[in-house]
Amino acid sequence: MIRALRDGAAIGLSLTAALVSVSAAGWKAAGLPFIAFDLFDWLASLLPGAVVTFGLDAVVSATSAAHVSIGLAAKTAEQAMAIALLLFAGAIAGALLSAVLLASDEPPALLGVIVGALMGAAAVVIERSTMRIEAGAFLAEAWVCGLFLAWGVVFARVYERYRARPETPSAARRSFLLRVAGVATATTIAGSAAAVAAGLRRIQPPGALWSDLHDLPNSASPVQPVPGTRSELTPIRAHYRVDIDTSPPSIDETSWRLAVDGLVRQPFSRTLADLRARPAVHQFITLSCISNPIGGDLIGTTRWSGVSLHDLLPEFGLEPRATHLRISSRDGFHETVALDTIQQDRRVMLAYAWDGVRLSAEHGFPIRLYIPAVYGMKQPKWIDRIEAIAAWEPGYWVARGWDRTGRMQATSTIDAVRVQGLTAAIGGIAHAGARGISRVEIRVDDGPWREARIRDPLSPTTWVVWRCELSMGPGPHTLAVRCYDAAGIAQPDGTLYKRRVTL
Numbered sequence: 001m002i003r004a005l006r007d008g009a010a011i012g013l014s015l016t017a018a019l020v021s022v023s024a025a026g027w028k029a030a031g032l033p034f035i036a037f038d039l040f041d042w043l044a045s046l047l048p049g050a051v052v053t054f055g056l057d058a059v060v061s062a063t064s065a066a067h068v069s070i071g072l073a074a075k076t077a078e079q080a081m082a083i084a085l086l087l088f089a090g091a092i093a094g095a096l097l098s099a100v101l102l103a104s105d106e107p108p109a110l111l112g113v114i115v116g117a118l119m120g121a122a123a124v125v126i127e128r129s130t131m132r133i134e135a136g137a138f139l140a141e142a143w144v145c146g147l148f149l150a151w152g153v154v155f156a157r158v159y160e161r162y163r164a165r166p167e168t169p170s171a172a173r174r175s176f177l178l179r180v181a182g183v184a185t186a187t188t189i190a191g192s193a194a195a196v197a198a199g200l201r202r203i204q205p206p207g208a209l210w211s212d213l214h215d216l217p218n219s220a221s222p223v224q225p226v227p228g229t230r231s232e233l234t235p236i237r238a239h240y241r242v243d244i245d246t247s248p249p250s251i252d253e254t255s256w257r258l259a260v261d262g263l264v265r266q267p268f269s270r271t272l273a274d275l276r277a278r279p280a281v282h283q284f285i286t287l288s289c290i291s292n293p294i295g296g297d298l299i300g301t302t303r304w305s306g307v308s309l310h311d312l313l314p315e316f317g318l319e320p321r322a323t324h325l326r327i328s329s330r331d332g333f334h335e336t337v338a339l340d341t342i343q344q345d346r347r348v349m350l351a352y353a354w355d356g357v358r359l360s361a362e363h364g365f366p367i368r369l370y371i372p373a374v375y376g377m378k379q380p381k382w383i384d385r386i387e388a389i390a391a392w393e394p395g396y397w398v399a400r401g402w403d404r405t406g407r408m409q410a411t412s413t414i415d416a417v418r419v420q421g422l423t424a425a426i427g428g429i430a431h432a433g434a435r436g437i438s439r440v441e442i443r444v445d446d447g448p449w450r451e452a453r454i455r456d457p458l459s460p461t462t463w464v465v466w467r468c469e470l471s472m473g474p475g476p477h478t479l480a481v482r483c484y485d486a487a488g489i490a491q492p493d494g495t496l497y498k499r500r501v502t503l
């Protein structure tokens with residue numbers, strides 16, 4: 001009995017590995033739902049926010065200690081966890097199913113179909129509830145259900161043949177199991193290869209990048225970055241990614257609509273083409289995650305294009321009672337924005353492009369919100385609904401205990417130190433939300449603070465690149481950087497970035 005359970009688990013695990021990779025191939029090649037990530041997101045959505053926050057913080061600190069790109073490593077860790085969890089569930093399901101088959105007189109083939117269909121139906125319900133499958137997307141539903149059905153059917157067949165020789169010595173049984181594992185492994189490798197090949201073709205949305213065709217507006221600035229300073233305009237492929245999704249919602253432009261309802265005279269909707277046909281606003285923007293550790297790379301600067309929400313408002317036909325907009329996303333994320341903020345600040349916008357090309361699936365296609373001065377936690381991607389409401393409401397992360405205002409704090413980092421003899425050229429970035437930076441200072445060991453030169457920023461809301469040349473004695477030193485916002489308020493002492501150098 002124990003051996004039957006163990007062998008059932010092994011068969012279940014092998015078949016689940018094959019299922020995961022075939023599902024991945026369908027996802028990458030045809031945009032079909034990827035079961036492993038979607039089930040994981042669904043599970044995560046059932047957990048209390050504190051657990052999710054704890055997980056995020058743990059991954060951020062683990063990866064920043066290892067000096068790898070935090071955003072990328074965090075997503076990769078999460079994705080690996082999602083796949084491992086499904087494999088584990090597959091092994092358990094295999095053990096349970098083999099126990100049922102062992103105890104039941106029904107033909108295994110029938111039980112396999114029933115169990116496979118049940119699992120498939122459950123997966124479809126979950127995919128729908130997390131909006132991973134749009135209503136009426138029959139192909140996607142058939143694919144998800146079919147994969148599980150195939151799992152059940154193949155399991156039953158394999159099991160039948162396995163049980164047909166109860167008297168065979170264990171060596172023969174082992175070689176049979178090895179054959180099953182071999183076929184499953186071949187399927188896994190083929191599916192994964194297809195997924196990787198398809199994935200490589202879709203990394204960047206088509207079209208020429210704005211930055212490949214234009215000089216930056218500050219290219220004439222006399223202050224040049226110290227080589228090794230992070231790119232002033234973050235390449236969109238390298239931009240950090242943080243969201244509650246293991247894989248981004250895939251949204252079809254033809255069926256997508258921005259729905260506007262709530263306290264409006266008449267609910268209406270807009271297509272992406274409608275929004276793109278309006279006068280465009282282009283802004284250089286620095287986006288940062290509130291979880292960015294000191295010196296981290298959960299911060300990036302690029303050129304956003306979209307429509308000013310201020311300019312759209314007159315079409316809403318707002319009722320006088322309306323005070324806020326509740327902006328919500330396909331993945332269940334949402335944020336509330338005061339109408340006052342929108343009326344006073346034309347920079348608040350619905351963006352549809354980054355660096356001249358449409359937003360990628362990871363970064364919010366088709367539209368995302370920009371609000372100056374606040375962290376990314378307040379700026380939904382994948383928006384599909386705007387509801388006018390009569391009172392403030394906490395946004396997704398605020399409801400889970402995160403900072404209520406999400407106002408960006410002043411931050412500065414040393415990115416590059418170029419030593420030549422006993423002088424060092426030191427360079428980096430500084431940012432204080434939409435307030436701008438008035439001064440950057442460097443300190444060597446316990447010496448006086450010395451002023452760095454600041455390069456003209458790309459816009460009043462982006463980070464600044466700074467540089468500073470300092471002489472110091474031979475041996476090890478500790479460098480520190482601090483910045484001041486435009487009002488002259490210094491970055492708090494506890495948040496300073498420090499770096500050791502040896503001359």
Ligand SMILES: Nc1nc2c(c(=O)[nH]1)N[C@H]1C(S)=C(S)[C@@H](COP(=O)(O)O)O[C@H]1N2
Nearest residue numbers: 240241242243244289329333376377380381
């Ligand atoms: N729909 C949605 N929007 C979202 C999030 C999310 O999980 N879902 N995460 C937010 C957070 S915490 C950040 S820091 C930014 C990151 O944007 P990026 O991934 O394009 O860098 O997206 C914000 N918008």
Ligand SMILES: [Mo]
Nearest residue numbers: 289290376377
């Ligand atoms: Mo974030």
